[in-house]
Amino acid sequence: MADHAKPHAPETPNPDTDAYAHESELEAHLQTKRMVINMGPSHPATHGTVRLKVELEGETIVKIDPEIGFLHRGFQKSCENVTWTQCLPYTDRLNYLSAMMNNFGFLNAVEKLIGLEIPERAQYIRVIGSEIHRLTDHLTCVGATGLELGGFAPFLFAMEFRELLHDRTAELTGARLTTSFGRVGGINRDLPEGWIQKVHKSLDRGMELIDEMDGLLTRNRIFVDRTKGTGVISAEDAIDFGYTGPALRACGVNYDIRKAKPYWVYDRFDFKVPVGEHGDNYDRYLVRLEEMRQSIHILRQAMDTIPAGPIIVDDWRIALPPKPEVYGTIEGVMSHFKLVMEGIQVPAGEVYDSTEASNGELGWYIVSDGSGRPYKVHVRAPGFPVLAAVPHIIEGKMLADLIPTFDTINMIGGEVEQ
Amino acid sequence: MSRVLTILTACVTIVVTIFGVAAAAYAVGGLVEEHGFAGASRLTNILFLILVFVMIIATLLTMAERKWSAYIQDRVGPNRARINLPGLKNRALGGLPHILTDVLKMLTKEDLIPGTANRFLFNLGPILAFAPVFALFAVVPAGPTVNVFGHQVDMVVATPDFGMLYVLAIASLAVYGTALAGWASNNKFALLGGVRATSQMISYEVALGLSLVGLFLAFSSVQLPTIVGELGSAVASGTGQAQYLWRTDGAFDLGLPAWGILLQPLGFLGFFAASFAETKRAPFDLPEGESEIIGYFVEYSGMKFGLFMISEFVEVVVLAGVTTALFLGGHHLPFGGEWLASQPLMQEQGWLYGAILGTVFWLKVVFLIWVQLLIRWTFPRFRYDQIQSLGWKILLPMGLVNVFVSGALVLWDPSLRALAIVGMLEIAFIMVLTMTTKEPAEGGAHGGAHGAHGHDDHGHGLPAGAHAAHGLPAHGAAPASTH
Numbered sequence: 001m002a003d004h005a006k007p008h009a010p011e012t013p014n015p016d017t018d019a020y021a022h023e024s025e026l027e028a029h030l031q032t033k034r035m036v037i038n039m040g041p042s043h044p045a046t047h048g049t050v051r052l053k054v055e056l057e058g059e060t061i062v063k064i065d066p067e068i069g070f071l072h073r074g075f076q077k078s079c080e081n082v083t084w085t086q087c088l089p090y091t092d093r094l095n096y097l098s099a100m101m102n103n104f105g106f107l108n109a110v111e112k113l114i115g116l117e118i119p120e121r122a123q124y125i126r127v128i129g130s131e132i133h134r135l136t137d138h139l140t141c142v143g144a145t146g147l148e149l150g151g152f153a154p155f156l157f158a159m160e161f162r163e164l165l166h167d168r169t170a171e172l173t174g175a176r177l178t179t180s181f182g183r184v185g186g187i188n189r190d191l192p193e194g195w196i197q198k199v200h201k202s203l204d205r206g207m208e209l210i211d212e213m214d215g216l217l218t219r220n221r222i223f224v225d226r227t228k229g230t231g232v233i234s235a236e237d238a239i240d241f242g243y244t245g246p247a248l249r250a251c252g253v254n255y256d257i258r259k260a261k262p263y264w265v266y267d268r269f270d271f272k273v274p275v276g277e278h279g280d281n282y283d284r285y286l287v288r289l290e291e292m293r294q295s296i297h298i299l300r301q302a303m304d305t306i307p308a309g310p311i312i313v314d315d316w317r318i319a320l321p322p323k324p325e326v327y328g329t330i331e332g333v334m335s336h337f338k339l340v341m342e343g344i345q346v347p348a349g350e351v352y353d354s355t356e357a358s359n360g361e362l363g364w365y366i367v368s369d370g371s372g373r374p375y376k377v378h379v380r381a382p383g384f385p386v387l388a389a390v391p392h393i394i395e396g397k398m399l400a401d402l403i404p405t406f407d408t409i410n411m412i413g414g415e416v417e418q
Numbered sequence: 419m420s421r422v423l424t425i426l427t428a429c430v431t432i433v434v435t436i437f438g439v440a441a442a443a444y445a446v447g448g449l450v451e452e453h454g455f456a457g458a459s460r461l462t463n464i465l466f467l468i469l470v471f472v473m474i475i476a477t478l479l480t481m482a483e484r485k486w487s488a489y490i491q492d493r494v495g496p497n498r499a500r501i502n503l504p505g506l507k508n509r510a511l512g513g514l515p516h517i518l519t520d521v522l523k524m525l526t527k528e529d530l531i532p533g534t535a536n537r538f539l540f541n542l543g544p545i546l547a548f549a550p551v552f553a554l555f556a557v558v559p560a561g562p563t564v565n566v567f568g569h570q571v572d573m574v575v576a577t578p579d580f581g582m583l584y585v586l587a588i589a590s591l592a593v594y595g596t597a598l599a600g601w602a603s604n605n606k607f608a609l610l611g612g613v614r615a616t617s618q619m620i621s622y623e624v625a626l627g628l629s630l631v632g633l634f635l636a637f638s639s640v641q642l643p644t645i646v647g648e649l650g651s652a653v654a655s656g657t658g659q660a661q662y663l664w665r666t667d668g669a670f671d672l673g674l675p676a677w678g679i680l681l682q683p684l685g686f687l688g689f690f691a692a693s694f695a696e697t698k699r700a701p702f703d704l705p706e707g708e709s710e711i712i713g714y715f716v717e718y719s720g721m722k723f724g725l726f727m728i729s730e731f732v733e734v735v736v737l738a739g740v741t742t743a744l745f746l747g748g749h750h751l752p753f754g755g756e757w758l759a760s761q762p763l764m765q766e767q768g769w770l771y772g773a774i775l776g777t778v779f780w781l782k783v784v785f786l787i788w789v790q791l792l793i794r795w796t797f798p799r800f801r802y803d804q805i806q807s808l809g810w811k812i813l814l815p816m817g818l819v820n821v822f823v824s825g826a827l828v829l830w831d832p833s834l835r836a837l838a839i840v841g842m843l844e845i846a847f848i849m850v851l852t853m854t855t856k857e858p859a860e861g862g863a864h865g866g867a868h869g870a871h872g873h874d875d876h877g878h879g880l881p882a883g884a885h886a887a888h889g890l891p892a893h894g895a896a897p898a899s900t901h
Contacts, residue, residue: 035606035610037606037607037610044712045710056610059610059802059803146798148710149798149799150700150701150703150707150797150798150799151796151797151798151799152487152491152795153487153490153491153795153796156491156492156493157491157492160492216796217798220797220798222701222797222798222799222800222804223798225800225801225804226798226799226800226801226804398801398802398803399610399710399711399802400704400707400710400801400802401801402710403710
């Protein structure tokens with residue numbers, strides 16, 4: 001029975017008997033399983049429709065994959081099939097919170113391709129419309145940030161002001177959301193009678209509401225704890241990712257196209273560009289809050305100094321002739337017919353032009369082949385790079401940090417997915 | 419103006435209704451003692467306190483919350499539902515018909531159970547969340563013991579020796595409901611919510627119990643009726659919270675009552691914050707955090723969800739009741755209590771006296787409910803780890819220090835006056851701290867807790883550039899707006 005007593009060498013480590021296995025077992029971490037959850041496509045925190053595939057370890061985000069495309073409508077291809085003017089309603093639906101800025105940005109690019117200088121009054125109206133919609137966009141963003149952190153009151157204050165501005169927008173353009181305002185060469189209708197006074201009153205009320213939101217959120221310890229130091233992106237990374245607008249300025253980069261490359265009449269107004277320092281959610285929130293005050297400041301100046309004059313160029317190859325001319329003269333009828341049926345004959349060429357939209361640089365790369373329709377329209381949506389950096393910002397942080405981060409970068413599904 | 423009138427009318431209606439129901443509770447208690455068996459009034463107390471007072475206040479609270487949040491947020495609130503009866507056809511009735519429609523909606527909705535859910539535990543969840551909350555109120559005295567029709571009638575369901583320990587024990591049972599609901603739904607969001615709820619409730623139970631120890635020491639009892647105390651008379655001074663720390667001489671007693679909030683302000687803050695966390699309402703509503711993980715009850719529909727929702731409101735009422743009994747002197751008036759009790763009319767008509775003091779109790783409860791609504795609608799939500807650090811790093815050490823300081827003071831001066839002086843100094847300190855840090859939004863329960871914790875230096879200055887002066891106000895400083 002000698003064989004039986006012979007100890008045989010261990011072939012595989014046995015944790016129950018091997019001395020060394022005990023030690024390693026004590027040091028081994030508890031085996032956890034990662035959880036993959038889908039936030040969205042329809043989720044309270046995803047503005048619009050975007051799907052976030054989140055891989056969680058406990059409450060920590062290990063991996064996040066934003067998946068876009070749920071709002072894809074074929075914007076660029078659609079534009080190629082219609083006249084330049086008919087593109088306008090499509091641009092409404094890019095950033096549906098600030099439709100006028102898309103309208104005017106597109107028109108500005110087309111005018112640059114034509115080489116057209118629009119009347120001064122039209123430039124003022126474009127500034128007024130843009131700033132009103134900058135306000136509505138920032139209000140939605142700041143209000144939603146409050147809402148999704150659990151504070152319902154700031155959201156409703158924001159909505160009240162936004163509602164006032166929507167009323168003013170409706171009086172100006174005829175629509176609350178999808179404005180399709182402005183035409184190549186100027187503006188399609190003038191400011192309504194007594195509208196400026198109404199806007200002044202709305203802005204007075206709005207200032208109070210912004211102060212209330214400010215009071216409820218800015219120094220609220222819980223809000224500060226939730227936003228300060230979360231969702232941080234450094235200035236270098238932000239530039240590398242292609243950040244523009246408030247998200248970039250919150251990192252401390254003073255870049256605003258309204259100042260850097262003034263268009264329309266922005267150089268005539270006195271306004272400041274708020275710049276943050278830390279690139280976190282709190283700075284992004286503060287930058288937006290201050291930009292709203294500056295927008296109100298610009299609006300008041302613009303409305304006080306707006307000159308009288310024509311609102312659209314007097315060129316029947318670009319602007320529709322006045323109705324008496326259409327009904328009374330053969331030239332009028334012909335111009336009208338050719339404009340409507342063939343579109344504006346934009347000279348062949350290509351151009352890139354950008355304006356400062358509420359979330360950053362809204363760029364347009366358009367190509368014309370000389371016919372009445374665009375050959376190619378590409379939008380550089382400010383929300384796209386902003387969304388692209390979300391994994392970089394949030395991986396390794398907590399699930400709860402995702403919410404304010406996603407709010408303050410303010411990605412808009414419509415323009416990202418076009 | 420009409421809104422102010424509506425609010426005034428509502429207030430008067432509430433007071434009159436509370437008085438009526440309290441009087442009825444005492445009268446019925448006296449009648450059943452007379453015609454039934456001894457102790458039968460405890461059974462009617464179950465009916466009146468838990469089914470009438472708590473349940474109806476909780477039901478009305480669903481509407482009060484919607485209306486009050488509407489007033490906070492500059493809205494009108496629900497006013498569309500109408501009762502199609504002559505005379506009522508075109509009246510909004512303060513939105514009350516919405517309660518009926520809500521209940522009908524809950525009851526008639528499809529009761530959906532996910533195919534992969536554990537049916538037994540899934541059904542058990544709402545029950546376990548709902549039942550303990552009601553049982554909590556059993557030990558809370560909602561009125562004095564008075565003589566009705568020759569029988570002693572009190573306004574409490576049970577007076578066990580272990581008093582508050584019962585409340586703490588039953589309160590911790592509610593965690594099973596949420597944990598099971600989160601787990602049994604077989605939904606990842608629900609699971610996250612259930613885990614959050616469990617960790618939050620368990621960690622806050624420590625602070626909840628600890629914040630009360632100082633009070634137990636001061637009144638040498640864990641029984642709620644003893645803590646609430648008996649009024650003094652010509653021969654004996656009062657006990658519990660009915661005693662005066664300092665008082666004027668004379669028939670009308672005026673003085674500083676030994677209420678828990680004066681003796682134990684830190685205990686009050688800790689208890690209020692911790693019990694707020696137990697109710698899982700904002701700012702502690704992480705388990706349901708509707709914009710993040712929707713909540714542990716995401717898979718529930720119909721009345722099962724309704725049970726979770728109503729249990730939250732019941733918790734609010736019960737929490738307010740317990741806090742009133744512990745810290746706000748229960749059913750006692752702040753002054754004049756002994757004078758009122760010595761009136762001949764009050765001594766003859768016990769039910770009247772009981773109803774008056776019962777009204778006092780319920781008005782205090784309503785006030786605390788209002789405070790809770792105010793906090794709930796003005797604060798954002800904490801983050802998961804922040805809530806833990808608030809519980810473990812702030813509330814727990816604060817409670818421990820409070821226990822030692824209170825114990826020493828009670829030992830040194832059994833008349834509780836030293837404790838009260840220190841307590842009032844604490845209140846003054848917290849108020850000064852809150853004001854000097856220029857963070858006015860930090861009122862309420864945990865504001866003091868944060869204040870006591872001190873403010874770390876927010877290193878968030880802004881670059882001193884051309885725009886800085888006009889741009890963002892530096893954090894923590896006065897707004898430097900120049901436009």
